[in-house]
Amino acid sequence: MITVSSGDPCSIPDVLGEQLKRTGLSSSRSAYWNDRKHALSCHRMKPALFSVLCEIKEKTVLSIHGVQEEGPPSAQLMRLDNMLLAEGVSRLERRGRGGSAAAASAATPGGCPNDNSLEHSDYRAKLSQIRQIYHSELEKYEQACREFTTHVTNLLQEQSRMRPVSPKEIERMVGVIHGKFNAIQMQLKQSTCEAVMTLRSRFLDARRKRRNFSKQATEVLNEYFYSHLSNPYPSEEAKEELARKGGITVSQVSNWFGNKRIRYKKNMGKFQEEATIYTTKMAVDTTKVGGLGSQASCPSTPSSGSSGPFPLTSAGDALITLQTLTSLRPAPVGGGLQSQARGGWQGAAPPASTTSPAGDLSSVNSDASN
DNA sequence: TTTGATGATTCGTA
DNA sequence: TACGAATCATCAAA
Numbered sequence: 001m002i003t004v005s006s007g008d009p010c011s012i013p014d015v016l017g018e019q020l021k022r023t024g025l026s027s028s029r030s031a032y033w034n035d036r037k038h039a040l041s042c043h044r045m046k047p048a049l050f051s052v053l054c055e056i057k058e059k060t061v062l063s064i065h066g067v068q069e070e071g072p073p074s075a076q077l078m079r080l081d082n083m084l085l086a087e088g089v090s091r092l093e094r095r096g097r098g099g100s101a102a103a104a105s106a107a108t109p110g111g112c113p114n115d116n117s118l119e120h121s122d123y124r125a126k127l128s129q130i131r132q133i134y135h136s137e138l139e140k141y142e143q144a145c146r147e148f149t150t151h152v153t154n155l156l157q158e159q160s161r162m163r164p165v166s167p168k169e170i171e172r173m174v175g176v177i178h179g180k181f182n183a184i185q186m187q188l189k190q191s192t193c194e195a196v197m198t199l200r201s202r203f204l205d206a207r208r209k210r211r212n213f214s215k216q217a218t219e220v221l222n223e224y225f226y227s228h229l230s231n232p233y234p235s236e237e238a239k240e241e242l243a244r245k246g247g248i249t250v251s252q253v254s255n256w257f258g259n260k261r262i263r264y265k266k267n268m269g270k271f272q273e274e275a276t277i278y279t280t281k282m283a284v285d286t287t288k289v290g291g292l293g294s295q296a297s298c299p300s301t302p303s304s305g306s307s308g309p310f311p312l313t314s315a316g317d318a319l320i321t322l323q324t325l326t327s328l329r330p331a332p333v334g335g336g337l338q339s340q341a342r343g344g345w346q347g348a349a350p351p352a353s354t355t356s357p358a359g360d361l362s363s364v365n366s367d368a369s370n
Numbered sequence: 371t372t373t374g375a376t377g378a379t380t381c382g383t384a
Numbered sequence: 385t386a387c388g389a390a391t392c393a394t395c396a397a398a
Binding site: 371372374377378382 | 397
């Protein structure tokens, strides 16, 4: 009885000989293996050996049949692909190295704010970096996969001269190789997704990127707030103007006023000094301009008039009083503002944006000029 | 490191 | 839909 190991010893010298030839290492050893190979192929037992190998092969193929079925691409892989596509990472596929920079700068990740802040450009640069690394690694894996597949295919074809190797078997082996490389690719995709997620959370989470407003923005907002203390609800137009002057967005203006109203109401005592500063400043500005020009520093509300939902004994009036008093003595505005504010917008429903606050500077100015 | 200030977000409401 | 209230997360000064 002839026993043959699954390693198929007959083919080994053959393959080695070929490899030695390819790598230029053929020498006396190569000649030795060629002799051996020739001896084996001419051996009188070769047909018997080959038939035994065929039998073994048949059994082996039967035993592994059913295990080799390749399932559909996993849901996880699809999720990763979708995520990379959504993040703009896998858009460059098959585009080559040249177009990566342009495409990187053009790509806008989903959910990304469309402002042109420095953080945003930094985000894009880092995303582009991740994208380039991803594609470079992907290309490496694909090339390695191709090379390995070719190598194994050649190997099996060589072996098929000495042992039974069916095209199906080669196909299966190629499938196995692709499966292994796909697993590696999935890891690459997974880590790329993680990197993108980390980047997103770091750069795009608004809470993380919170920056204090510039001094100018704060001043513009405070000036408006304290000069409209009786009705600190800027209209859309006023918000836009404040946003423009402060170099911030309209929604930031809205946020600021929302926070300011709440915090002022909660702790008016704390804001007395600030109120004094700003109302004094506004009063001085108004006096300087002669009662007509203060609109330049304080956006007006859409309409004017004192028929708003708040009593005239408001902070707006306090400002008027203050303007008069400023020229006479240091402004003792604090208590007045506080008491008036308490009876003003606090607790009252916010007025429609089109209504004009009693303390609107335009009306103040006209009053003052009168 | 702690703490107050502050911009942003979320949720309920009118 | 805008607002108030509560809360979160970060900044910056002590």
